[in-house]
Amino acid sequence: MNAVILAAGLGSRFKDMTKNTPKAFLPIDGRPNLERNIEYLIDSGIDEIIIVVGYLKEKFYYLEDKYKEVKLIENPKYKTYNNMYSFYLAKEYLGDSLILESDIVILKNIFDKVDYDYSTYFTVNRKIDGVEWVPVIGEDGFVVDMDITDKKLPSLAGISYWKKEDIKKIIMKSEEYYKNNKFSDSKLYWDNFIIDLYGELKIKCREISSNLIFEMDNKEDYDYINKIIKEEKFDL
Numbered sequence: 001m002n003a004v005i006l007a008a009g010l011g012s013r014f015k016d017m018t019k020n021t022p023k024a025f026l027p028i029d030g031r032p033n034l035e036r037n038i039e040y041l042i043d044s045g046i047d048e049i050i051i052v053v054g055y056l057k058e059k060f061y062y063l064e065d066k067y068k069e070v071k072l073i074e075n076p077k078y079k080t081y082n083n084m085y086s087f088y089l090a091k092e093y094l095g096d097s098l099i100l101e102s103d104i105v106i107l108k109n110i111f112d113k114v115d116y117d118y119s120t121y122f123t124v125n126r127k128i129d130g131v132e133w134v135p136v137i138g139e140d141g142f143v144v145d146m147d148i149t150d151k152k153l154p155s156l157a158g159i160s161y162w163k164k165e166d167i168k169k170i171i172m173k174s175e176e177y178y179k180n181n182k183f184s185d186s187k188l189y190w191d192n193f194i195i196d197l198y199g200e201l202k203i204k205c206r207e208i209s210s211n212l213i214f215e216m217d218n219k220e221d222y223d224y225i226n227k228i229i230k231e232e233k234f235d236l
Helices: 012-018 033-043 062-066 083-089 164-179 191-195 219-232
Strands: 002-007 049-053 070-074 097-101 104-106 119-124 132-137 143-149 155-162 203-207 213-215
Touching (some): 002 083, 033 062, 033 104, 049 083, 062 070, 083 164, 104 155, 132 203, 143 203, 213 219
Parallel strands (some): 002 049, 002 097, 049 070
Antiparallel strands (some): 097 155, 119 155, 132 143, 132 155
């Protein structure tokens, strides 16, 4: 099993905070968030971590020297394409893989000692209001649909695991999107590949405590996360 981290984006919602620093490197408890996640993965036995970079790519170069497990891939179209293209560029490395968004903040190692019998969405019941992607679970316990809603339900946490047989189908769908010039549609994300395939994939959900995993999509999220860390006095 390996891991792929999608980290090519501009982080424009942070404005001046990401002018010279990719949002993946914003500090959590004094350490770059991306390094924290890399070390969680390594501690869990992951020995190959592919990071797709784009904006301020040179800021990431040191990671290949610091961590033997890390390999960088460049997304040269990070300004015009969203993370669909980052996924597409990493396709040759995918198979029994964890996929992480770069703006996910984890306060404890949620990867340790986990057995994956099926492809798995990590989900979280967020405390902050907003529209989220909520997996719809069928009677057999597998995901059958995706609801984009502001209802307070377990939603995608920005981390997922994919079995090799499922990832092959997702890659084939990404090829279809690429040939049909859909990558430039800013309303679509790599998750859209999967929505088209629910009848063919076996996906379970694993809910993570809302106190352990967060998304820093903007400065308000980032400030909230640091407030939680301070108030809860997490031993990080």
